[in-house]
Amino acid sequence: MKEKYRLKDWQELPIGGVVADGGNSADYETGTWRTSRPIWHGENCINCLTCWIFCPEDAFILKDGVTKSGKSRKEIDHINYYHCKGCGLCARECPVNKKGKRVAIEFVKEEH
Amino acid sequence: MSKIVAITGAGAMSECMRQINPDVVPAFPITPSTQVIEDFSQFVADGRVDTEMITVESEHSAMSACIGAAAAGGRVMTATSSAGMALMWEMLYIAASMRQPIVMTLINRALSAPINIHADHGDSMGARDAGWIQLYAENNQEAYDNLIMAPRIAEAMNVRLPVMVCMDGFIISHCVQTMQLEDDDRVKAFIGEFASTYPVLDTDHPATWGALDLQDYYMEHKRALHMAMKNSKTVIQNVSAEFADVFGRKYDLFESYRLDDADRVIVAINSVAGEIKEVIDERRDAGDRVGLLKIRVFRPFPYAEIAAALEGVKIVTVLDRSESMGGYGPLFCEIRAALFDAPERPLVYSRTFGLGGRELFMADIHDIFEENKRYLETGTVEKTADYLKVRGG
Numbered sequence: 001m002k003e004k005y006r007l008k009d010w011q012e013l014p015i016g017g018v019v020a021d022g023g024n025s026a027d028y029e030t031g032t033w034r035t036s037r038p039i040w041h042g043e044n045c046i047n048c049l050t051c052w053i054f055c056p057e058d059a060f061i062l063k064d065g066v067t068k069s070g071k072s073r074k075e076i077d078h079i080n081y082y083h084c085k086g087c088g089l090c091a092r093e094c095p096v097n098k099k100g101k102r103v104a105i106e107f108v109k110e111e112h
Numbered sequence: 113m114s115k116i117v118a119i120t121g122a123g124a125m126s127e128c129m130r131q132i133n134p135d136v137v138p139a140f141p142i143t144p145s146t147q148v149i150e151d152f153s154q155f156v157a158d159g160r161v162d163t164e165m166i167t168v169e170s171e172h173s174a175m176s177a178c179i180g181a182a183a184a185g186g187r188v189m190t191a192t193s194s195a196g197m198a199l200m201w202e203m204l205y206i207a208a209s210m211r212q213p214i215v216m217t218l219i220n221r222a223l224s225a226p227i228n229i230h231a232d233h234g235d236s237m238g239a240r241d242a243g244w245i246q247l248y249a250e251n252n253q254e255a256y257d258n259l260i261m262a263p264r265i266a267e268a269m270n271v272r273l274p275v276m277v278c279m280d281g282f283i284i285s286h287c288v289q290t291m292q293l294e295d296d297d298r299v300k301a302f303i304g305e306f307a308s309t310y311p312v313l314d315t316d317h318p319a320t321w322g323a324l325d326l327q328d329y330y331m332e333h334k335r336a337l338h339m340a341m342k343n344s345k346t347v348i349q350n351v352s353a354e355f356a357d358v359f360g361r362k363y364d365l366f367e368s369y370r371l372d373d374a375d376r377v378i379v380a381i382n383s384v385a386g387e388i389k390e391v392i393d394e395r396r397d398a399g400d401r402v403g404l405l406k407i408r409v410f411r412p413f414p415y416a417e418i419a420a421a422l423e424g425v426k427i428v429t430v431l432d433r434s435e436s437m438g439g440y441g442p443l444f445c446e447i448r449a450a451l452f453d454a455p456e457r458p459l460v461y462s463r464t465f466g467l468g469g470r471e472l473f474m475a476d477i478h479d480i481f482e483e484n485k486r487y488l489e490t491g492t493v494e495k496t497a498d499y500l501k502v503r504g505g
Contacts, residue, residue, distance in 0.1 A: 007328055013336055015310070018310045019321075
């Protein structure tokens with residue numbers, strides 16, 4: 001995760017709101033928008049990657065893993081809270097959550 | 113060769129644009145600024161300038177094209193009046209906020225309705241908060257000189273703001289006066305080469321213009337614009353001093369006319385200052401201690417400098433040639449604010465005149481000085497704000 005995004009003073013800004021360095025939207029901390037946060041419970045996760053597909057901010061970070069039968073696959077590693085804006089799509093679409101017996105992605109109020 | 117010419121105010125502006133030879137001129141002609149673009153388009157057609165002229169379908173498009181061309185990296189000029197500038201409104205703010213050093217001749221004309229083509233300052237005064245530097249001129253020479261200085265002011269790296277060069281419609285734009293037309297080469301040398309900032313056409317250094325600002329940055333960008341406006345005050349003074357060295361005519365943020373030892377002063381903008389000076393000369397000959405403070409720079413407004421210039425004055429009559437419906441006139445508000453902290457605050461009152469081109473004659477100006485003489489003697493102003501020469505009072 002990146003360091004806490006520091007908002008610049010007016011003296012530091014490029015003239016006229018110009019964006020002088022292309023491709024810098026990843027620097028933007030959409031995490032400040034969050035009023036609720038998803039919490040990922042790895043012990044209940046089946047690594048279907050539905051959350052990763054749905055996440056509009058690409059906040060689910062993957063790692064390399066293997067299935068029980070030894071096949072290589074991608075698995076959820078963690079949630080990047082710098083970019084997670086707390087929309088809750090992941091918790092809503094999670095098939096484990098939908099079954100109702102266990103919770104793989106909990107969605108709780110952000111504590112400020 | 114520098115020469116004395118007889119020319120209209122609008123003609124002087126197009127001659128100046130020819131001398132500046134801007135990269136792009138997007139324009140949509142409107143009375144009374146039409147001649148500026150008409151003459152300039154002839155220069156383009158005759159190959160006397162290298163300018164790319166864009167004949168757009170509206171003023172909104174004209175200013176949009178100005179912004180695009182300036183962001184692309186060109187020196188850009190245009191001209192308009194009244195309803196034309198009203199249609200540019202949205203883009204005026206964008207030009208300033210995107211810090212594009214566009215130079216625009218604004219020939220002041222009343223806003224509709226009823227439709228009227230004659231001079232008042234409703235158009236430029238309405239745009240005073242847009243972030244444009246505003247220079248005003250009493251006559252053709254001043255308007256021409258302001259336009260020569262405008263690119264230097266706009267393009268200064270600690271300013272980078274659009275400049276509006278204003279003059280009164282018809283009274284100045286269409287009246288022939290003699291003035292000094294400077295040598296083309298000297299004008300070009302004074303203005304120098306255009307330097308762009310983050311030009312869009314520089315594909316080796318891609319930049320995005322006009323991106324979104326949310327609650328987190330909008331205010332900082334506006335704060336920076338305000339600072340640029342404050343910086344421009346010194347730049348205007350420096351450029352004016354350099355202009356005086358090169359061309360011999362002196363300008364400052366405002367003109368003080370016989371202000372030393374004056375008790376009673378009129379503050380005014382643009383062409384009416386000519387008549388006021390004549391009246392002051394007559395009254396001074398008769399021993400009356402009267403003077404004029406003529407605004408040249410309305411944005412940025414020189415509060416402290418004006419307060420210092422009016423020190424010792426006992427009564428100030430502010431002449432507003434525009435109206436803020438339900439409020440005081442814009443010039444009056446600024447002058448009162450400038451004088452509020454004065455150690456000996458003079459009486460200050462407002463008179464609105466000349467809307468839609470109604471003339472103010474020398475006899476009327478004598479009446480103003482008689483009126484403020486009476487107020488000074490009694491120590492009270494009868495009405496803080498009132499009209500001059502409106503039927504029914």
